[in-house]
Amino acid sequence: MAGKSTMARKQRPIEAAGVVVLDWHADGSGGEPKVLVVHRPDYDDWSLPKGKLEPDEDVQVCAVREVAEETGITVRLGSPLGTISYPVGDRTKVVHWWAGTPTGGDLLVNGTPSTESGDQEVDRVEWWSISKAEHRLSYSDEAELLDRAVAAGPTGSVVLVRHAKAMSRKHWTGKDWLRPLMRRGRRQSERLALLLEAYGITRAVTSTSTRCVQTLEPFSRRTGIDLVTVPELSEEGYEDDPKGSREVMAELVGRARADLDAPMVVCGHRPVLPMMREALQVADKPMLVAEVLVVHHNRDGHPMAHERVKPSF
Known part of the structure; x- marks a missing residue:
């Protein structure tokens, strides 16, 4: 010794x-x-x-x-x-x-x-x-x-984010879609803003749920890019109409892949992430809260590479 x-x-x-x-x-x-x-x-x-x-x-x-x-x-x-x-x-x-x-x-x-x-x-x-x-x-x-x-060659990107750390369901008495981020989640969202800016995001799309909106709000404030809220990407919307949610996600990804100069971020929930990853043509793997998946595509819209960026706290 x-x-x-x-x-x-x-x-x-x-x-x-x-x-x-x-x-x-x-x-x-x-x-x-x-x-x-x-x-x-x-x-x-x-x-x-x-x-x-x-x-x-x-x-x-x-x-x-x-x-x-x-x-x-x-x-x-x-x-x-x-x-x-x-x-x-x-x-x-x-x-x-x-x-x-x-x-x-x-x-x-x-x-x-x-x-x-x-x-x-x-x-x-x-x-x-x-x-x-x-x-x-x-x-x-x-x-x-x-x-x-x-x-x-030149590429474009679609970024998928699982929302930052939210209050526990068992400690929240209101409607689930109104459940907000915890202090840790707010810190994660501030750091995410810098990361998304590095990828040159020009369009920010999120579930209508508060925890998803709050995850992208720091990025929106930094860049002046308005958030587009989509009810079909919420847990409730996906549960009510899975087919409609798939169609909306496919349309969003198709628009992003048609323009290399318009990288997009989409923020969603754990139950909806498998569908979202399927639309991005990436194998389904569990994502941590505030984890980021960046999928890069070529001129033809075909995925070329992807990155996983895990939260540091």
Whole structure:
């Protein structure tokens, strides 16, 4: 036992996140895209924008934040591209990657602002052709990520959310559809707002039940996007008319998949989630309260990848 006290504890990896930002309309014809790259003077390298997580930050939120800070460009996340790991001193750094699409902002051509000491994290930001990036990116693993993102093409997303933690049924004396979120659920909904914003949600749909509406309200307040309430997605509506609920969900998913630039979130209940997942063509698996399922689709509306984001508390 004495020997254990002298053993060095394995250190947790350094977590970071980045985005392969592709502008698919750069040439005006929807042909070969341009990719966003940065030059870092401390390393004298050309790389894709990325950075370390802040305390208690979701990796998706970090990825979008880092792109904005390093380049001035706002983005929405597309398909996940996996991770890249490499040693940093006596620790391992793990970078989570997504494809992404620019949504606004102004390019920081001259890089990020200098610190008081005159240091600059990024001193040049440019849009490159894919062929130029394949030859001039400083790291081969990032060039491989770029090839993967280009091969996947532009994508859209539909996000399914199970409502955040609500008051227990046994402690609620009113009508069940009026049952509100607990304090924990309200905290979960605030964090969900940032996550949904990272995926560039433009349409927010929810069951009419209070706990679902309250789950998406922080996102609505942050973005100014009005919530669309749909009674057919409530527990009561699904129980009364399962066929009608399926038809409504199918119509919502069809509309979202017809427009890559209009990602949608839908918030529902545990008994209704299997039907909702079926409409998204994803295998049914139980979801935790405040858990998120992101389903990415291509131009033809076919699902290409999906992500599960579990709540951190």
